[in-house]
Amino acid sequence: MQWTTVVYAVLMTGSSLCSVCGNSMLLLVLLLNRSLQTETWTLTLSFSVSDLALGLSIIPCGAYNSLFQPQGYSSSSALCQGSGFFFLLLQLASIHSLTWATVDKFIEICFALNYANIFTAQRTRVALVIIWMYSLLNATLPLLGFGNYSYSSSRFLCSPSFKPANTGFNMLFIVMGIIVPILAMCIMYGYIVYIARNQVRRGTFVCNDQHCFYVPANNYFKSSIVMVTTIGKLNENHRAMLLYRSCLLTARMLCIVISG
Numbered sequence: 001m002q003w004t005t006v007v008y009a010v011l012m013t014g015s016s017l018c019s020v021c022g023n024s025m026l027l028l029v030l031l032l033n034r035s036l037q038t039e040t041w042t043l044t045l046s047f048s049v050s051d052l053a054l055g056l057s058i059i060p061c062g063a064y065n066s067l068f069q070p071q072g073y074s075s076s077s078a079l080c081q082g083s084g085f086f087f088l089l090l091q092l093a094s095i096h097s098l099t100w101a102t103v104d105k106f107i108e109i110c111f112a113l114n115y116a117n118i119f120t121a122q123r124t125r126v127a128l129v130i131i132w133m134y135s136l137l138n139a140t141l142p143l144l145g146f147g148n149y150s151y152s153s154s155r156f157l158c159s160p161s162f163k164p165a166n167t168g169f170n171m172l173f174i175v176m177g178i179i180v181p182i183l184a185m186c187i188m189y190g191y192i193v194y195i196a197r198n199q200v201r202r203g204t205f206v207c208n209d210q211h212c213f214y215v216p217a218n219n220y221f222k223s224s225i226v227m228v229t230t231i232g233k234l235n236e237n238h239r240a241m242l243l244y245r246s247c248l249l250t251a252r253m254l255c256i257v258i259s260g
Helices: 003-032 043-055 060-067 077-111 112-118 121-144 164-202 217-229 236-259
Strands: 149-152 157-160 204-207 212-215
Touching: 043 060, 043 077, 043 149, 060 112, 060 157, 077 121, 077 149, 077 157, 077 164, 121 164, 149 217, 157 164, 164 212, 204 236
Parallel strands: none
Antiparallel strands: 149 157, 204 212
């Protein structure tokens, strides 16, 4: 057994444990704290459940295959095709749900006055249907001949094949499934930081029951940093989980592409 397979198994096991523990914590916070169950909380529920399912099913299989390397794992078998289908379905649903959750919080912070009219419960449900239909369609394409699922000896998983014959599907998967969502999230978070920096330079007014007084920029700096890290009405655990999910999902998707 090569040391690289052991390292891979350890990393996959650690990723699975972090995914299961982190998303279980997030779901617990959401279910116990009714103030977080807003009209758009189902977006957070969507990416958390999909990533939890991924951490409980597909990722442990990769760790097991890297350590024991079972023989006869045919790419054409129903098991391989099915695991590849669910792998892509859950990955796409997770990253796109996370992207739309970021859009939700971006609008809530940057367009607070119009937020209630832009992101309604009905539009959130429509967005969720589109996300899962898009993910289901993309995951089904390799089963219909556009693209291919195969067992990768470097990833120890059944996943989309990155052979030249599948270039069309791979470009669709990489661009629309990875690059565009990640760039969109980076741009939105960058704009939030830009707004916070402008607010730092201006300072702010703080009011109580009796009067209002001006808080200069130097004293307002710390509270502005808090504003950058604050995403709508989420509490500390929820904000940390969104950041953790963004980093973990981005790293996992990039590793899949690079190793392919």
